[in-house]
Amino acid sequence: xxxxxxxxxxxxxxxxxxxxxxxxxxxxxxxxxxxxxxxxxxxxxxxxxxxxxxxxxxxxxxxxxxxxxxxxxxxxxxxxxxxxxxxxxxxxxxxxxxxxxxxxxxxxxxxxxxxxxxxxxxxxxxxxxxxxxxxxxxxxxxxxxxxxxxxxxxxxxxxxxxxxxxxxxxxxxxxxxxxxxxxxxxxxxxxxxxxxxxxxxxxxxxxxxxxxxxxxxxxxxxxxxxxxxxxxxxxxxxxxxxxxxxxxxxxxxxxxxxxxxxxxxxxxxxxxxxxxxxxxxxxxxxxxxxxxxxxxxxxxxxxxxxxxxxxxxxxxxxxxxxxxxxxxxxxxxxxxxxxxxxxxxxxxx
Numbered sequence: 001x002x003x004x005x006x007x008x009x010x011x012x013x014x015x016x017x018x019x020x021x022x023x024x025x026x027x028x029x030x031x032x033x034x035x036x037x038x039x040x041x042x043x044x045x046x047x048x049x050x051x052x053x054x055x056x057x058x059x060x061x062x063x064x065x066x067x068x069x070x071x072x073x074x075x076x077x078x079x080x081x082x083x084x085x086x087x088x089x090x091x092x093x094x095x096x097x098x099x100x101x102x103x104x105x106x107x108x109x110x111x112x113x114x115x116x117x118x119x120x121x122x123x124x125x126x127x128x129x130x131x132x133x134x135x136x137x138x139x140x141x142x143x144x145x146x147x148x149x150x151x152x153x154x155x156x157x158x159x160x161x162x163x164x165x166x167x168x169x170x171x172x173x174x175x176x177x178x179x180x181x182x183x184x185x186x187x188x189x190x191x192x193x194x195x196x197x198x199x200x201x202x203x204x205x206x207x208x209x210x211x212x213x214x215x216x217x218x219x220x221x222x223x224x225x226x227x228x229x230x231x232x233x234x235x236x237x238x239x240x241x242x243x244x245x246x247x248x249x250x251x252x253x254x255x256x257x258x259x260x261x262x263x264x265x266x267x268x269x270x271x272x273x274x275x276x277x278x279x280x281x282x283x284x285x286x287x288x289x290x291x292x293x294x295x296x297x298x299x300x301x302x303x304x305x306x307x308x309x310x311x312x313x314x315x316x317x318x319x320x321x322x323x324x325x326x327x328x329x330x331x332x333x334x335x336x337x338x339x340x341x342x343x344x345x346x347x348x349x
Contacts, residue, residue, distance in 0.1 A: 003053065003054045003055075004051050004052065004053060004054065005052055005053060005054035005055075005088065005089065005185070005186065005218040006050075006051075006052035006075060006086070006087070006088050006186070006218065006220070007050075007051055007052070007085070007086075007087040008048050008049060008050045008051075008052070008071075008074075008075075008084070008085070008086055008087075009049055009084055009085040009086075009087065010047055010048075010049060010083065010084045010085065011045055011047070011048040011049075011071070011074060011081055011083070011084030011085070011086065012026060012027075012045055012046060012047060012048075012081060012082045012083040012084055013043075013044035013045040013067075013070055013074070013079065013081050013082050013242070014026065014035075014041050014042070014043055014044060014082045015041065015042040015043075015044055016039070016040060016041030016042060017040075017041075018041075019041060019082040020082065022035060022039045022041050023082055023083060025039065026043060026046060027047070031043075031241075032046075032241045032242060043241070043242050044067050044070045044242055045067050045070055045071055045074075045081075045242045045243075046241070046242045046243040047243065048067075048071060048084070048242075048243070048244055049244070050237050050244065050247060052218065052220060052235075053218075053234070053235070054218050055216040055217065055218055056218065056219070056234040056235065057208075057212060057219045057221055057232050057233055057234050057235075058218075058219065058220050058221070058233065058234065058235050058236075058237070059221045059222075059223060059228075059229040059232065059233035059235070059236045059237070060072065060220065060221070060222050060236075060237050060239065061222070061223050061224060061225075061226065061229045061236060061237070061238055061239070062224065062238055062239035062240055063224055063240070064224065065241075066239040066240050066241065066242070067239050067241070067242040067243075068222045068223075068224075068239050069190055069191065069222055070242075071222075071239070072188050072190050072220055072222050073190075074086055074094075075088070075093070075109065075186070075188055075220060076093070076104065076105050076109045076111065076188060077093055077094065077096070077101055080094075081094060088104075088108065088109075088186070089108075106131075106134060106135050106182070107135070107182070107184060108184055108185055108186055109184055109185075109186040109187075109188055110131065110178075110179035110180070110182050110184040110186070110187055110188070111179065111187075111188040111189075111190065112172075112175045112176055112179045112187065112188070112189045112190070112192045113175065113190055113192070114190055114191035114192060114194055114195055115195065117175060118163040118171055118174055118175060119163075120162065120163050120164060121162075122162070122163075123159060123160050123161060123162055124150060124155055124158050124159050124160070124161050124162075124163075124166070124174050125143045125146070125147070125150065125159040125160065126139070126143070127163070127174050127175075127178055128143075128146040128147075128149060128150050128174060128177040128178050128181055129142035129143045129145070129146040129178075129181065130142075130178055131178050131179070131181055131182040132145055132146060132181055132182060135182065142181075143159075145181065146177065146178070146181035147159070149176075149177040149178075149180045149181045150174075150177050152177070152180070152211065153173040153174075153176050153177045153180075153207060153211075154173060154207070155170065155173055155174065155177065158170065167200070168195060168196050168197070168200065169196050169197075169200035169201075169203065169204060172192060172193065172195075172196060172204060173204070173207070175192070176192075176204075176207070176208070176211075180211070180215075184217075185217065185218055186217065186218045186219075186220070187217050187218070187219045187220070188220050189208075189219060189220065189221045189222065190222045191222050191223060191224070192204075192221070192222075193205065193223075193228065194223065194224065194225065201228070205228065205231055205232055208232065209232060221233065226265055226266060226269060227269060229250065230250050230254075230269065230274050233250055234250075235247065235248065235249060235250070236248070236249075236250050236253055238253070238261075238262060238265065240261055245258060245259065245261055245262060246258040246259075246262050250274075251275065251276060251278075251279040252279075253266070254266055254269070254271065254274060254275060254279075255275065255279055255280075255334075263337075267337055270299075271298065271334065271335055271336075271337070272297060272298045272299030272302070272335050273297050273298075273299050274297065275297060275298050275334050275335075276294065276295050276296065276297055276298075277292060277293070277294050277295070277296050277297075277298070277301055277315050277326050278294040278295065278315065278323070278324075279334070280298075280326060280330045280331070280333075280334045281294070281315045281323070281324035281325060281326045281330075282324050282325050282326070282327075282330075283323065283324045284323075284324060285324055285325045286314055286322055286325055287310055287312040287313070287314060287325040287327075288308075288309070288310045288312070289305070289308040289309070289310045289312045289313040289314055289325070290304050290305075290308055290313045290314070291313070291314045291315075291316045291320075291322070292304060292305075292313045292314070292315055292316070292326070293315075293316060293317075293318070294315050294316065294317050294318075294323055294324075295318075298331050298334050298335055301313065301326065301331060302331055302335075305326060305327070305328045305331050306328055308328075311327060311328040311329075312325055312326065312327045312328065313325065313326055
């Protein structure tokens, strides 16, 4: 298992005049609706337990009101919890004093916001350098240090432009450059691309994946879009009403949805373009047939498997070594939507 960077343990957040007084009700199973009706408090997060590996992209997703943005703001303590622990590199962020928390925010965790969060009166270069200036670096030196990140996100030549002179996608590139310039180990990205047009959004995903391939940051990425989560996430946690409904490998979530809510979440995705052969293959079994890469999706593999005399193909890893096989029946089954797996009467309860 990869080294853990962040451990979220038994985290609760209740909004209202006296959260501690109603915490026991939530711990005993009181629902979000009942808590509001009977006690006038709003349940934000309920017993969240998530392990976030180092140097990967962990996606936390859910619909509006699910608690995902509330959760990410606990990592750098922009929101104080009602109960629980937020452990980063073995230290509980929630127990840090003001000075240590300030250093944590300056040096350990950078944040990229949905609405960009740029200073409108500062140029691209000044915005990108801002995090370094906060750390005490002189402006001109900070601009020099951040210049490589301005260039890496594709904004060379725009250093002296102001945010109002940039498109939404370009403004978000500035936000990403600012976050990278501080060299923080953790990037917190709260719906960072959701305000962008679809084509620009895909472009920004490409930028992020390209940078991650080189930098290996620990990225916590918030989104409500499953296609985005599947495209960039090494792991996914899905929230509903402040609780984790399912978490794990994206492929496993697609193939083994935990309940009707997850089934509904994944029903409209193009499974042929998302599900990989490694997810369905018969491990360690060889057949007569072509060799296909284990990361090939079902759509690309379908014709090759169908044309094989054995109606099957071998699956090989990145080095070309055989790791299993796949049959045409398995490919067709993998293209089918999952069946409902829970009691219909319990739907969305």
